[in-house]
Amino acid sequence: MLAQQNDTLREGRDMTGGNGEGSEPQHTPDRPDAQAPEPAPPVGDGSEIPVGDASASPLGDASAAGDVSTDPVGGTSVPSPAEGAPAAPVGDGSELPVGDALAPSAGDASADRAEGASADPAGDGPESPEGDVSPDAVAASERLRPEDVPTTVLPKLAPPDSVVPVAEPPAPNPAQDASADPADDAPAPPVGGTPPNAVAASERLRPEDVPTTVLPKLTPPVDAVPPTESPAPNSAVPPATTPGPAPSPPVPDAAPAADVPGPDATRPRRRIVVGAIAGVVVAGAALYVADLAMSSDRVPRGVSVAGVDVGGMSHAAAETTLRAAIEPRAQQPVPVRAGDVTTEVVPAAAGLGVDWAATLDRAGSQPLNPITRLTSLFTHRDVGVAATRDEAALAAAVEGLRPRTDRAPVEGTVVFEGATPVAVSPRQGQVLDAAGAQDALAAGWAETGGVEVPVTLEPVTVTPTGVDRALRDVAAPAASADLVVTGRDGSKAVLGRDRVGTVLSFTPDGTGGLIPRFDPDAAIAVLAPQLAGTETKPKDASFRLSGGAPTVVPATVGEMVEWHKTLESLPAVLSGSGPRTVAAVYEPKQPELTTEAARKLGITEVIGEYTTGGFEYASGVNIRLAASEIDGALVKPGDTFSLNGYTGPRGAAQGYVESGIINNGRPGKAVGGGISQLATTLYNAAYFAGMEDAGHTEHSYYISRYPAAREATVFEGAIDLQFRNPGPTGVLIETIGTGSDITVRLWGTKRVEVESVAGDRYAHTSPNTVTLPKGPGCVPSGGAQGFTTSDTRIVTDHVTGQEISRHTRTVKYDPVPIVKCE
Numbered sequence: 001m002l003a004q005q006n007d008t009l010r011e012g013r014d015m016t017g018g019n020g021e022g023s024e025p026q027h028t029p030d031r032p033d034a035q036a037p038e039p040a041p042p043v044g045d046g047s048e049i050p051v052g053d054a055s056a057s058p059l060g061d062a063s064a065a066g067d068v069s070t071d072p073v074g075g076t077s078v079p080s081p082a083e084g085a086p087a088a089p090v091g092d093g094s095e096l097p098v099g100d101a102l103a104p105s106a107g108d109a110s111a112d113r114a115e116g117a118s119a120d121p122a123g124d125g126p127e128s129p130e131g132d133v134s135p136d137a138v139a140a141s142e143r144l145r146p147e148d149v150p151t152t153v154l155p156k157l158a159p160p161d162s163v164v165p166v167a168e169p170p171a172p173n174p175a176q177d178a179s180a181d182p183a184d185d186a187p188a189p190p191v192g193g194t195p196p197n198a199v200a201a202s203e204r205l206r207p208e209d210v211p212t213t214v215l216p217k218l219t220p221p222v223d224a225v226p227p228t229e230s231p232a233p234n235s236a237v238p239p240a241t242t243p244g245p246a247p248s249p250p251v252p253d254a255a256p257a258a259d260v261p262g263p264d265a266t267r268p269r270r271r272i273v274v275g276a277i278a279g280v281v282v283a284g285a286a287l288y289v290a291d292l293a294m295s296s297d298r299v300p301r302g303v304s305v306a307g308v309d310v311g312g313m314s315h316a317a318a319e320t321t322l323r324a325a326i327e328p329r330a331q332q333p334v335p336v337r338a339g340d341v342t343t344e345v346v347p348a349a350a351g352l353g354v355d356w357a358a359t360l361d362r363a364g365s366q367p368l369n370p371i372t373r374l375t376s377l378f379t380h381r382d383v384g385v386a387a388t389r390d391e392a393a394l395a396a397a398v399e400g401l402r403p404r405t406d407r408a409p410v411e412g413t414v415v416f417e418g419a420t421p422v423a424v425s426p427r428q429g430q431v432l433d434a435a436g437a438q439d440a441l442a443a444g445w446a447e448t449g450g451v452e453v454p455v456t457l458e459p460v461t462v463t464p465t466g467v468d469r470a471l472r473d474v475a476a477p478a479a480s481a482d483l484v485v486t487g488r489d490g491s492k493a494v495l496g497r498d499r500v501g502t503v504l505s506f507t508p509d510g511t512g513g514l515i516p517r518f519d520p521d522a523a524i525a526v527l528a529p530q531l532a533g534t535e536t537k538p539k540d541a542s543f544r545l546s547g548g549a550p551t552v553v554p555a556t557v558g559e560m561v562e563w564h565k566t567l568e569s570l571p572a573v574l575s576g577s578g579p580r581t582v583a584a585v586y587e588p589k590q591p592e593l594t595t596e597a598a599r600k601l602g603i604t605e606v607i608g609e610y611t612t613g614g615f616e617y618a619s620g621v622n623i624r625l626a627a628s629e630i631d632g633a634l635v636k637p638g639d640t641f642s643l644n645g646y647t648g649p650r651g652a653a654q655g656y657v658e659s660g661i662i663n664n665g666r667p668g669k670a671v672g673g674g675i676s677q678l679a680t681t682l683y684n685a686a687y688f689a690g691m692e693d694a695g696h697t698e699h700s701y702y703i704s705r706y707p708a709a710r711e712a713t714v715f716e717g718a719i720d721l722q723f724r725n726p727g728p729t730g731v732l733i734e735t736i737g738t739g740s741d742i743t744v745r746l747w748g749t750k751r752v753e754v755e756s757v758a759g760d761r762y763a764h765t766s767p768n769t770v771t772l773p774k775g776p777g778c779v780p781s782g783g784a785q786g787f788t789t790s791d792t793r794i795v796t797d798h799v800t801g802q803e804i805s806r807h808t809r810t811v812k813y814d815p816v817p818i819v820k821c822e
Helices: 002-011 062-066 104-113 135-142 196-203 263-295 315-331 356-363 370-375 391-399 434-444 464-478 497-502 520-534 570-575 595-599 617-630 643-647 675-689
Strands: 151-155 212-216 303-305 334-338 341-345 352-354 381-383 387-389 413-417 420-424 429-432 451-453 455-458 483-486 492-495 504-508 514-518 542-546 549-553 558-561 581-583 586-589 605-613 640-642 658-663 666-671 692-695 722-724 731-737 741-748 752-758 762-765 769-772 786-797 803-813 818-821
Touching: 303 315, 303 356, 315 352, 315 356, 334 434, 356 381, 387 434, 391 434, 413 464, 413 497, 413 504, 420 464, 434 451, 464 504, 464 514, 464 570, 483 520, 483 570, 492 520, 497 504, 497 520, 514 570, 520 558, 549 595, 605 675, 617 643, 617 658, 617 675, 617 731, 617 741, 640 643, 643 675, 675 731, 675 741, 675 752
Parallel strands: 303 381, 334 451, 483 581, 769 818
Antiparallel strands: 151 212, 334 341, 352 387, 413 420, 429 455, 483 492, 504 514, 542 549, 558 586, 605 741, 640 722, 658 666, 692 722, 731 741, 752 786, 762 786, 786 803
16 A cells, blocks of 8 residues: 555656755665665664654654655645754755655545645644745745645654653653754665654554644646745745754644544435435425325315315315305395495396306416425415406496495585584595496405495595684684674664675685685675665656657666675674674765766657557456556667566566466467567567567467567567667657557657568468367367468668668468367
8 A cells, every 4th residue: 555655646746866965866665676775763762763754753743744745646745844954955856755654544544534624734833934944945835825725634643652652752862952963964765765663653553543634735836937926834944943852743723633524434424414305305206296196186275265265175066165155145235335435236236146167267276386385285365256247237237336436526615504604524526437346346246345446536625724724714703793884874784693604605725725705795685775775776867758759857866885895894804803893885876877868869759659459358457567567668779678578577466467368379368468469569669660670479370450470479488579779869668558459659760761561371271170178278269260471571761761671571370270168
C-alpha cells in the first residue's frame, strides 16, 4: 500500500533530487539499487529526527504538520519546516515525499477524509517573518491565493509505545541546542527513502488509531511569472527557532477525526434516509392510487351544492340528496334584497328550476393532483345550482318587483306640519336593473341566504347636515310667532304660525345645503283680503250710451297697499328674533283705462248690428241674463273677445234656468239652454262689423230662425265663440234684450263694408226616427232634412269701396231626427 501511494504521488508531478547544494540522481522507492539514507538516531536518545526528513514525526508534533504535504491527486508539494529547523528553500530541487513516511492505512484514511474534512491552515504552526523566508518560497507563496488553496487531510501519527507522548516532552538533547541544526548535521535521505524509525512507527499504527489534521491543498501556478498578490497565509515559511525541548504541538482548530465521519461512516446513514424517503413515497403513491380508485365515480370531497353537502357521494346519491333538499325551495318565497329594500319571489312562479346534470357537472370530477386530493380533506367548496329559466316568466317576475324596489330620489328639506317644522331626510332613489336581477335570481335562488339583485342609484345633493342647519337657523325661528301687518285706522293683517309653511319653502343649493325661498304672492293671498277694507280701488274709464251716442265716464285713481314693498323685509323678519310686526305701505293705484285713453279709442258709431227672435220663455231668461253680462264690454285694438270667458260659469247659482239644447244630435234640456241664440246674434254683429273670426261652431242641424252657414252655438267648457278686433280703434258691445228678441250692437269707427252671399242647398239627407221613453228627457220632434250649403263674406273698404277680402265657408247640416216619446 505504501509503495502504491508513493507511485500515485509521483504520477502527478515532476520530481527532481537534490540536497540544496547540487543535483543528485532521483531515487524511487521501488528501485532495488536505491541507497538507504543514514539511519536516524533512535528516538529518545537525545537526537531529533531532522525536520527536513521524509519520515513523519513519531511525536505527531508541529514538525509532522510542517513536512511537505503532497496531494495524492494533484501532486503539488509545499515545504513547511518545523519549528527549530531551517526552512528548505522552495524549489531548490530537494523534494520531501511525505508519502514515504506515511503508513499505508493512515494514508488511505487521509485520502478518504480529504473530501469532507477542513482544517484551519493557520493552526498548523506560527507564521514566519519575511526576513527568514527563502525567496523561492516567497515567490511560490505569492502565486497562491487563499481562494485557490483546497485542503487535503493527512494522518496525524500517534507515537509508538517507545516514544514519549506529546504531553510529556523528551529530556533536552544536546543535539538540539541553539547552535545545532539537525538539517545540517544529518545528510538528507535519498528521495523516496524511509527512515527505519518511521517505518517501524507506521507499522505499529492502525487505521482507527490515526487522527487527522487538515492541510491546504496547493494549486500549481498557472505560469512562471510570479503574481503580485500577497502570499497566501499558509504559504509563508516559519522562521527557524532556537533548538530546545520540543514544544507541545498546538491544538488544531479542526475537530478530531473521531468527530468528523468520513464517507464510509456517512454512507449507511444516507442509505437509511434515502430508504425512508423512498418508503414514504411508495406508501404515499399506494395510498393515492387506492384513494383515486375508490373515489373515481364519486363527487370530490369537501363539495356542497347550495349549502347541501354531497362530497364523497356517488353521482346518483348526490342527485337524490340534492333533489330532496333543493326542489322544495323552488315553491317557497326567496328573500330578494334590492338596495335597502327587501321583498320576495317564488322561484317556480318566476320560471326557475334546476338542471341536475349540469349541477353535478359543476361539482367537478375527481382531481388527479395529489396535493389537491390531500387538501380536500381539510377544505370546503360550495357551488350553486345550474338553473333553468323561463325568460318570459322571469322577466315578468322581475318587473313585478318594481313597485317595491324602485323609488324616486328624495331631496332633504324642511316642511311644516301646521306650526311645526319637520326635517325630511335625504334618500337616494333607485331603479331595479332588470337584466342583472334576472341573472342574480337564476344564479342564487336556491341558496339559503336569499338573493341580492342590482339596482341603479339616483343620488341626492342635500346632506343631513344641511337639513339640520336649515331647520335650526331658518324654519324654527320662522314658525316661532305670528307675523302682523298693520294697516290704516288700526287695522291688522295676521300671518299665523300655522300658515308660515305656505310662504316659506327650501330648495337645494347644490353644495349639500338648503336655500330658503319666501313666496310673497302666497303671503299677499293671506294678508291682502284682511286689509281690503282700508283700500280704494281704481275704476277704469267707461262708456255710457245715452242720447244715441256713447260718452266717456271718467276713471278714478285708487289707493292700494303695495304688498311687495310691504313684504320686502319678510325673510329677515321671519328668520330673525326681533318683533314680528310690519307696517303696510299704501300707494296710489292708476286704473287700467284712463279717461284720456278712453277718449282716444274712437268709439263713436255703430259698426255692426244683428237681431234674432223666436225663443221660448226659459231660453229668453237665459239669453237676457247672458246679454246683460257682456253689455258694455270693451274690445281694445288687437284684443280677442271670448263669450264664455266674459260671462264665466252659467249655472243655477248665477241665475240661469233649464232650457232647450241639442244633445247628441237630438233635442234636450239643460240649465243655461238658449245661450246659443245670443251667440248667433253676437256672431252676426261681429260678422258685419268686420271683426276677424277667431273660432266658432255651427249647430249640428239647421235651425230655421238662424241664417244658414252664418250662425254659432256655445257650450260651457267645450264650445266657445271668439272674435278679434283687427282695427286701430276700440269696439264697444251693446246688448238690448226683450221678451221676444235680442239685439247686439258693436260701436267703434267704421272702416269697412261687409256683404254676405248665401249659397245653394244641396246634398239633402233624410232624418231617422228615434223612439224614447216618455219623460222629462224626451222632447218630441217632427224631424227635418239635412243638407249642405255655404256662405261667402266679401269685405270692402268703407271709403273707397275697394274689395279687401272674400271668404266662403261651407257647412253640412245633419237631418233632424224624428223623435217619438212612447
